Every structure is written in C-alpha cells, then in structure tokens.
Amino acid sequence: MPSTKSSSTPVIELKDVSFSFDSAPVLKDVNLTILKGDFVAIIGPNGGGKTTLVKIVLGLLKPQKGLVRLLGNPPDKSSKRAGYMPQYATGEKDFPIRVLDVVLLGLMGVTSRWPFFQKEEKKKAEQALDLVGMLPSSQKRVNDLSGGQLQRTLLARALVSDPEILFLDEPMANIDIGGQTKLFDLLGKLNEKMTIVFVTHDVGLLSRHVKSVVCVNQTVFFHPSAQITPEMATMMMGETCPMELVAHGLPHRVLGRHQAPPSQDDHSQKDTE
Amino acid sequence: MELLHLPFIQNAICAGILAAIACGVMGSLVVVNRSVFMAGGIAHAAYGGVGVAFYFALPALPCIVAFSLFIAFIMAALTYKRRGRMDTIIGVLWAVGMALGIILVDLTPGYNVDLMSFLFGSILAVPHSDIHLMMALVGLIAFLVTCFYKDLLSVSYDREFSQVRGVKVVPLHFLLLGLVALAVVMTIRVVGLILVMALFTIAPYLVEKYAGSLAMMMVWSSILNIFFVLSGLFISCRFDLTSGATIILTAALFFIVFESGAWLLRKLSI
Numbered sequence: 001m002p003s004t005k006s007s008s009t010p011v012i013e014l015k016d017v018s019f020s021f022d023s024a025p026v027l028k029d030v031n032l033t034i035l036k037g038d039f040v041a042i043i044g045p046n047g048g049g050k051t052t053l054v055k056i057v058l059g060l061l062k063p064q065k066g067l068v069r070l071l072g073n074p075p076d077k078s079s080k081r082a083g084y085m086p087q088y089a090t091g092e093k094d095f096p097i098r099v100l101d102v103v104l105l106g107l108m109g110v111t112s113r114w115p116f117f118q119k120e121e122k123k124k125a126e127q128a129l130d131l132v133g134m135l136p137s138s139q140k141r142v143n144d145l146s147g148g149q150l151q152r153t154l155l156a157r158a159l160v161s162d163p164e165i166l167f168l169d170e171p172m173a174n175i176d177i178g179g180q181t182k183l184f185d186l187l188g189k190l191n192e193k194m195t196i197v198f199v200t201h202d203v204g205l206l207s208r209h210v211k212s213v214v215c216v217n218q219t220v221f222f223h224p225s226a227q228i229t230p231e232m233a234t235m236m237m238g239e240t241c242p243m244e245l246v247a248h249g250l251p252h253r254v255l256g257r258h259q260a261p262p263s264q265d266d267h268s269q270k271d272t273e
Numbered sequence: 274m275e276l277l278h279l280p281f282i283q284n285a286i287c288a289g290i291l292a293a294i295a296c297g298v299m300g301s302l303v304v305v306n307r308s309v310f311m312a313g314g315i316a317h318a319a320y321g322g323v324g325v326a327f328y329f330a331l332p333a334l335p336c337i338v339a340f341s342l343f344i345a346f347i348m349a350a351l352t353y354k355r356r357g358r359m360d361t362i363i364g365v366l367w368a369v370g371m372a373l374g375i376i377l378v379d380l381t382p383g384y385n386v387d388l389m390s391f392l393f394g395s396i397l398a399v400p401h402s403d404i405h406l407m408m409a410l411v412g413l414i415a416f417l418v419t420c421f422y423k424d425l426l427s428v429s430y431d432r433e434f435s436q437v438r439g440v441k442v443v444p445l446h447f448l449l450l451g452l453v454a455l456a457v458v459m460t461i462r463v464v465g466l467i468l469v470m471a472l473f474t475i476a477p478y479l480v481e482k483y484a485g486s487l488a489m490m491m492v493w494s495s496i497l498n499i500f501f502v503l504s505g506l507f508i509s510c511r512f513d514l515t516s517g518a519t520i521i522l523t524a525a526l527f528f529i530v531f532e533s534g535a536w537l538l539r540k541l542s543i
Contacts, residue, residue, distance in 0.1 A: 055433075058437050059436070059437070060433055060436055060437065076439075079436075079437045079438075079439065080437070080438050080439040082437065084434060084437045086431070086433060086434060094481050094482055095305055095429075095430055095481075096305070096480075096481055096482075096483075096484040096485065096486055096487055096489070096490045097426075097430060097486060097487065098485055098486065101426075101486060102430070105423075105426065105427045105430060105431070105434070105435075105438075106434075106438070108423065108424070108427045108435060108438035108439070108440050109438040109439035109440065111423065113420075115419050115420060115421075115422045115423060116422065116423070117423070141485065143482075157434070161438075
C-alpha cells in the first residue's frame with residue numbers, strides 16, 4: 001500500500017512562533033511544518049503547550065511573534081476548512097440541545113443565512129453520526145450521553161464539514177481501550193482523505209496509524225516517524241517526565257529500547273499494513 | 274370579570290404578555306450563556322437611564338432604551354475578551370449606572386412620585402403609547418433572534434468551536450447584550466428593574482432541563498412567563514397587592530412546587 005505521506009504540500013507552517021500568557025512563556029521560537037496526509041501525534045507534559053499549539057494553528061490564540069499558516073493561509077481565513085474536536089470539558093451539561101443539532105453546528109461557516117438547518121444538512125449530520133456509531137442516539141439530549149458518547153458526538157461535529165485537516169485534543173480521554181482501538185482505526189481510515197493531528201499526554205497511545213510525532217514542551221521538536229526515542233523523551237520531558245507508559249498488549253508503540261536501531265521496522269511495518 | 278373591560282387592565286395584560294415573551298426568549302439565552310449576572314448588571318445600570326430621562330425631561334422609555342443599550346455595549350466591549358474578569362466589570366457598571374441615576378434624579382427639581390414605578394414596576398399604569406413601543410421591541414427581538422438563531426445557538430453552546438467555524442463571535446456578543454438590554458427595558462414597566470431577574474431566570478431554569486432545543490426552551494419559557502404574569506396580575510388585583518412583587522412571588526411559588534414535585538418523583542422512581 002503506497003504511503004499517503006508522499007505529498008509535499010505543507011498544511012501547517014509555523015515560523016519563529018512565540019506565545020506567552022501575560023508574561024509566562026508557553027511556546028518559544030517554534031518552527032514546524034506538517035505536510036498533507038500526515039498523521040501526527042502531539043505529545044508532551046501537561047502544561048507544556050500542546051493545546052496552546054493547536055489553538056494557535058486554529059487562530060483561537062494569536063502568538064505575540066511569528067508567522068502561522070494553516071492550509072496556506074492565515075488561520076482566521078482557513079480555519080473553517082479544518083475540523084476541530086476540543087478537549088472534553090465538563091460543565092454546561094444542562095444545555096438543551098440534541099445530538100443531531102450539535103453535529104449540525106459543525107456546519108457553521110458553510111451553512112446558509114436561513115435561520116434553520118436544511119434537510120440535506122441534516123442528512124450530512126446523520127452520515128457523520130453513523131460514521132462514529134452515534135446515529136441511534138441522534139435524538140438524545142446531550143446531557144443524557146456518557147463521556148465517550150459525547151466525545152464521539154464532538155468527533156462527528158468535527159467531521160461533518162468534510163475537513164481537509166482534523167485536529168483532536170485528547171480524543172482518547174473517557175474512552176476505554178477497546179473504543180480507543182476502534183477510534184484509531186476510524187482515524188486511520190479518515191487519514192486516507194485528510195491530515196490528522198491529535199494531542200495526547202499518553203505516549204502509550206501511539207497507534208500503528210501514527211506517522212509522525214511532535215514533542216511540545218515550550219519548544220517543539222518534530223520527529224518524522226512514530227518511534228519515540230529515549231533521547232526525545234529526555235530532551236522533551238527532562239527529569240519531571242509525567243508520561244504514562246501504557247503497554248496493554250495492543251499494537252501500540254511504547255518507548256523504544258535504549259540503542260534501538262533508528263526506524264528499524266518502521267517503514268517496512270507501514271508498507272505491510 | 275368586568276375588570277377586563279377597563280382599559281388600564283387591558284393595557285396591563287398586553288404589557289405583561291409582551292414582557293413575558295421578551296424575558297422568556299432573552300432569559301433562555303442568558304441562562305444557557307450563564308450570563309444572569311450580566312443581565313442583572315444591565316437591569317440595574319438602566320436606572321441611569323431613568324435619571325437621564327428625568328433630568329433632561331425626556332420621554333422615559335426611549336431614553337432608558339438608549340441608555341441601557343449604551344451600558345450593554347460598554348459591557349460587551351469590556352467583556353468579550355477578558356471573560357474571566359467579567360463579574361468585576363459587571364459589578365462596577367451595575368453600581369455606577371444606579372449611582373448616576375440617583376444623582377440625576379436628585380438634581381432634578383420637584384418631587385418625582387413616578388420614580389418608584391421604575392424600581393418596582395407599575396403594570397397597571399402602563400400608558401397605551403408604551404404598548405406600541407413594547408410591541409416594536411418584542412418584534413425586533415423576535416426578528417433578530419430568529420435571523421441569528423443558528424449563530425446564537427452555536428456561540429452559546431461552544432464559543433471556541435464557533436470561532437474556528439468562522440462565526441463572528443464578537444459581533445454576536447454585542448448583539449446578545451444589546452437584546453438583553455431591550456428585554457430588560459421592556460420589563461421595567463411591568464415588574465420593575467429590581468425584579469426583572471425573576472422573569473429572566475425562573476422559567477428558563479425550570480425549562481432548561483426538559484427542553485429538546487434552545488428554541489423550545491424559549492417558547493416554553495415565554496408560555497410559563499405569560500402564566501406567571503397573568504396569574505400574578507389577577508392575584509394582585511384580587512387582594513390589592515403590589516403587582517410586580519405578586520408576579521414574582523407567583524413565579525417563585527410555582528418554581529418551588531414544581532421542583533419539589535420533580536424531586537419527589539425522582540425519589541419515588543428510584
């Protein structure tokens with residue numbers, strides 16, 4: 001199977017980007033290029049700037065310094081061509097809205113000025129719900145959902161606009177291991193059509209679908225294979241390494257051994273998939 | 274029942290229904306946005322508009338409309354970014370608006386008996402001319418909320434996601450607060466600005482847990498508000514009580530009965 005990573009069109013470009021909240025620096029002189037068709041895991045310690053990085057790329061936060069391009073344009077111009085699944089947050093649980101209507105809100109920006117959503121748009125939303133296995137719950141109120149169901153609903157909302165690039169912030173939180181494997185398989189399939197960028201603090205969660213890794217801890221380091229080397233780990237996490245290494249017998253990568261030959265079976269493995 | 278033929282009762286019923294609808298619609302948006310304190314700030318700062326109207330001898334309602342919109346837009350400009358500090362800014366505007374109103378009324382020569390009606394409402398004294406203005410305001414609120422329904426829903430449910438989708442979140446923040454100001458002003462005549470919050474919160478809070486959509490929440494909140502206003506009005510006439518306070522206590526009583534009923538049902542079904 002030919003690798004989809006062969007394209008050389010950059011979808012994300014950051015040049016000398018620095019960002020700080022008030023005076024506390026979060027990201028410093030970040031340079032990063034992500035190419036079309038990649039499947040990127042953004043890892044790093046909590047508070048290291050992973051979510052900030054994603055929000056900068058989506059235009060939700062403006063860096064004090066540097067250049068940001070998403071799909072070749074400034075983020076405010078192009079963010080609606082991206083799909084975004086935010087970190088699962090509690091609160092606002094009583095909001096009176098049904099699952100289908102949440103997904104329809106993923107069409108904001110491309111929907112008409114007409115006050116209500118049209119039939120074809122509802123059909124699209126149902127297809128997105130079907131993809132994540134939530135169609136039977138489409139008329140349920142959001143506050144009747146479990147955490148995992150809400151995650152899947154928010155994924156459908158991110159997918160309904162047929163995005164060119166998909167951002168997921170901690171998509172595996174609230175999902176059991178079986179569900180995680182299923183979700184990764186779905187993302188792997190979606191990756192045939194779109195670039196996928198997801199944030200995780202759990203390095204155990206690098207599935208075989210992942211093609212490259214971005215380490216974020218104030219600085220950013222791009223690693224063009226899904227192998228995590230001990231050097232990366234030490235460099236990025238230092239002494240206060242909060243990574244959870246979960247080995248649960250699934251085809252997930254965990255930290256490579258010391259002196260592991262670089263990218264030994266990385267490519268051959270991908271080709272046989 | 275012959276009371277219904279009295280023109281001032283008819284005006285009161287019209288004004289009550291119009292205010293109930295405005296508060297049902299905007300109260301729903303305020304409650305799902307967790308901006309009740311902001312609505313309270315606008316309601317109280319609106320008293321500054323009363324002061325301006327008295328001092329410059331201007332027509333009251335248009336003047337309060339303009340002043341409340343002014344306060345709402347200042348609030349919107351100060352809060353759209355620093356959402357964490359919103360409560361402090363609202364508190365400041367709340368106090369300053371009221372103080373301004375009181376000083377201007379002090380400086381106005383002559384004793385103003387009518388003043389209390391703005392604080393505690395005087396639904397039985399609503400002039401016929403105000404009904405037309407109220408109708409126009411309800412029409413405007415309904416029109417704008419319908420036009421921007423998807424956008425308001427999107428921003429209320431998930432502001433950041435809306436921004437990614439290219440929804441103009443800042444203009445919508447101004448629109449929301451502006452509409453809140455209009456609804457508050459309308460309600461001043463009916464229950465007074467001190468008691469505005471009850472019509473904004475009680476019905477939407479009751480409905481929020483059961484409504485399937487924001488639109489249904491608005492509809493049911495309006496219906497409940499109409500029920501509160503009309504039954505409160507009837508009780509106040511029957512027992513010769515202050516109308517605004519009676520309306521609020523009617524709503525509160527319904528709230529307590531409903532919530533304890535729901536609580537009992539939950540207990541029994543477990």
